[in-house]
Amino acid sequence: MSEPGAEHIEHFDHPEYTEHAGHPERAEHAVIVGAGIAGATAALTLRKEGYQGWITLVGAEAEAPYRRPPLSKDVLRGTMKSERIRLKPDAFWAEQAIELRTGSTATAIDTDASTVTLADGTALGYQKLVLATGSRPRALPQAAGVPGVHYLRSLHSATTLASALASRGPVVVIGGGLVGLEVAASARALGCAVSVLEAADRPMSRILPAWLADPLATLHQDRGVEIHTGVSVARIERHTRSKLSVTAADGRVWPAVVVVAAVGTVPETALAEAAGLPVANGIVVDEYGRTPAPGVFAAGDAASVPDLLHGGRRRGEHWNEAMEQGTAVAKTIVGDPTPYPLLPWSWSDQHGVTIQVCGRPELATEHEVHGDPESRDASVVFRLDGKVAAVVAMNRPTEFRTLRQLALAAQH
Known part of the structure; x- marks a missing residue:
């Protein structure tokens, strides 16, 4: 199948792209490396905000930009076909004069010459460069060299895992964060016996306090998911083509047909680091997404942003924040910082329970609860020094929208 928009690629060949397509006035070129939600949103927002230059969106995956949240839910359960998760129809990108280079990997950046080199040797000149290289699943050392251990990040990995879950055999999920628990819920919905192994004392410990995380653990247990906390995985072994086992440091053993590792992510920073850009658990940027290199920005999972509220730096790992960062960096590029x-x-x-979190509940000193967290129907407002610092909602999406705006307003 041809690359989306491939019929228009000849109009964007650098360095003479301004001579093509009858648009010699479009002398500026924005190159976006990474076609996830941060990169795709940056490209779309540039056009929406009236950017008149050429835009090239470079994506390592073969697919056109797609929505990742369904991967751990609808795609695994087989309730949504891959074509339905596309961010836009294939023809849309060409219609917006966005050159989409799928299946392309950027291998080098020269910030002095303002060029990006691709794996096929193509050199793209740029005036603005957005690094939206995303993140990769954190590798589990115990899984090294063991066939049949799955990581979930891409559409390809999701469809591969979905095929493995079709066996309906026992599943062991290592990691009790958002992705791990979503995979566990999907596998259980398919009829698999599921065990979740979490190193901390509770699932979702990085996101929610115990009194909110515990009702979610109970929800999983009520649906037949076994949750084991305080587990240190010692080894993973493959015994036959279809049989694996996970052994804990205390000797407990869980048999499995499928093992899923969901122990966090690592930012993709090698490209930026090789170019001499500062990296510290992400590509270091200011509050506008700007790196120290002229015209170079970073957004999404790969960006390390200053925490203007609490000091230090932080890195987002979620769809919503990456999308907002893509929007913000595009607006800054067009002159609306x-x-x-x-x-x-x-x-x-x-x-079937929707959990929404805005802010950092772990920093709060007080909170007020509306509804009943035990029944997973509640909203919570967290405060630090009397100011709203975070909000959480369970099955209250409309209320969450209002509370999130309240939290955002409190920061200004």
Whole structure:
């Protein structure tokens, strides 16, 4: 199948792209490396905001930009076909004069010459460069060299895992964060026996306090998911083509047909680091997404942004924040300097319960509860020094929208 928009690629060949397509006035070129939600949103926002230059969106995956949240839910359960998760119809990108280079990997950046080199040897000149290289699943050392251990990040990995889950055999999920629990819920919905192994004392410990995380753990257990906390995985072994086992440091053993590792992500920073850009758990940027290199920005999972509220730096790992960062950096490029959002926010669907989080509840000193967290029907407002610092909602999406705006307003 041809690359989306391939019929228009000849109009964007650098360095003479301004001589093509009858648009010699479009002398500026924005190159976006990474076709996830941050990169795709940056490209779309540039056009929406009236950017008149050429835009090239470079994506390592073969697919055109797509929505990742369904991967751990609808795609695994087989309730949504891959074509339905596309961000835009294939023809849309060419219609917006956005050159989409799928299946292309950027291998080098020369910030002095303002060029990006691709794996096929193509050199793209740029006036503006957005690094939206995203992140990759954190590798589990115990899984090294063991066939049949799955990581979930891309559409390809999701469809591969979905095929493995079709066996309906026992599944072991290592990691009790958002992705791990969503995979567990999907596998259980398919009829698999599921065990979740979490190193901390509770699932979702990085996101929610115990009194909110515990009702979610109970929800999983009520649906037949076994949750084991305080587990240190010692080894993973493959015994036959279809049989694996996970052994804990204390000797407990869980048999499995499928093992899924969901132990966090690592930012993709090698390209930036090789170009001499500062890297510290992400590509270091200011509150507008700007790196120290002229015309070079970073957005999404790969960006390390200043935490203007609490000091230090932070890195987002969620769809919503990456999308907002893509929007902000595009507006800054067109001359409307827009800082990245001050508060991270995320959402998750588990066994039909929607959990939405904005801000950092762990920093709060007080809170007020509306509804009943035990029944997973509640909203919570967290405060630090009397000011709203975070909000959480369970199955209250409309209320969450209002509370999120309240939290954002409190930061200014």
